[in-house]
Amino acid sequence: MRALITGASSGIGRKLAIELANKGYDLILIARRIERLKEIQDMFNKQDILIFQTDLLDQNQTKQLLIEINTLKIDLWINNAGFGKVGVSTSIDLQDEMDMIELNIKRLHHLTRFAIDHMTEGKIINISSMASYIPTPKLASYAASKAYVTSYSEALNYELKKQKKNIKVITVSPGPVHTEFGKVAGSNQKLKSMPVEKCVHHILKGINKNKSTIIPGFKMKLLKFFIRFFPKKLILYTAYKIQSRK
Ligand SMILES: NC(=O)c1ccc[n+]([C@@H]2O[C@H](COP(=O)([O-])OP(=O)(O)OC[C@H]3O[C@@H](n4cnc5c(N)ncnc54)[C@H](OP(=O)(O)O)[C@@H]3O)[C@@H](O)[C@H]2O)c1
Numbered sequence: 001m002r003a004l005i006t007g008a009s010s011g012i013g014r015k016l017a018i019e020l021a022n023k024g025y026d027l028i029l030i031a032r033r034i035e036r037l038k039e040i041q042d043m044f045n046k047q048d049i050l051i052f053q054t055d056l057l058d059q060n061q062t063k064q065l066l067i068e069i070n071t072l073k074i075d076l077w078i079n080n081a082g083f084g085k086v087g088v089s090t091s092i093d094l095q096d097e098m099d100m101i102e103l104n105i106k107r108l109h110h111l112t113r114f115a116i117d118h119m120t121e122g123k124i125i126n127i128s129s130m131a132s133y134i135p136t137p138k139l140a141s142y143a144a145s146k147a148y149v150t151s152y153s154e155a156l157n158y159e160l161k162k163q164k165k166n167i168k169v170i171t172v173s174p175g176p177v178h179t180e181f182g183k184v185a186g187s188n189q190k191l192k193s194m195p196v197e198k199c200v201h202h203i204l205k206g207i208n209k210n211k212s213t214i215i216p217g218f219k220m221k222l223l224k225f226f227i228r229f230f231p232k233k234l235i236l237y238t239a240y241k242i243q244s245r246k
Pocket residue numbers: 006007008009010011012013030031032033034054055056057080081082083084103127128129130173174175176177178179180181182184193
């Protein structure tokens with residue numbers, strides 16, 4: 001069995017890589033920080049671990065990557081690379097927002113389409129976020145980018161089921177997880193966050209159980225359930241207050 005993971009150099013992607021390697025998977029790991037991927041390769045020298053230094057914001061580098069992996073059978077395709085920026089939208093650098101949309105939406109879409117054409121059977125795991133269900137002031141464009149990921153992945157999975165394809169698209173929507181995400185987002189991480197080990201445990205359990213949607217942690221599952229009953233004004237007010245604490 002072989003898994004491909006984008007954004008495997010830190011956080012959720014790195015831990016997924018290590019846990020899947022522990023389970024005996026061969027891996028294709030992708031990120032910009034190649035030395036971090038090399039560390040994982042060195043940890044599992046008996047397995048076939050291919051590493052690619054690819055900036056997924058660069059279309060040419062992405063195309064080159066897809067050419068190089070084209071002949072490999074892939075069973076689990078994990079679109080994990082992504083980032084956010086915290087702050088009032090008008091104060092966030094516009095180029096950062098454009099890059100976020102390019103990576104979180106356009107590249108994930110491109111890789112998902114490629115994976116569907118490439119795989120005859122298997123699972124595509126798209127890492128979204130709890131923010132995808134909540135319009136989030138001070139995290140507005142990130143939450144909107146993840147709303148795209150959730151909506152697209154859920155609908156696509158339904159279509160594949162109707163077409164009786166042996167490919168499943170799984171949407172993963174974590175709440176706050178302790179990774180480098182906060183540092184990259186420019187937040188000082190005052191929110192209580194789930195350890196990355198726990199998050200990855202939930203993700204792998206969900207994949208094993210063949211779930212279509214995975215929400216790591218009981219509290220986040222409760223939030224996802226109750227959010228539909230809250231008035232939008234209250235959701236916006238609470239989300240703003242929470243983001244203002246960061
Ligand atoms: N942590 C949270 O609270 C949280 C909650 C919900 C959802 N998520 C989602 O979970 C996913 C993983 O995030 P994380 O929390 O593990 O954050 P992280 O520790 O910052 O990891 C992000 C990964 O994405 C890669 N990446 C970023 N830009 C890239 C680019 N241009 N090209 C290739 N790779 C790139 C990074 O690698 P390089 O920098 O080496 O390229 C890194 O491996 C993201 O999609 C995020 O939106 C996170």
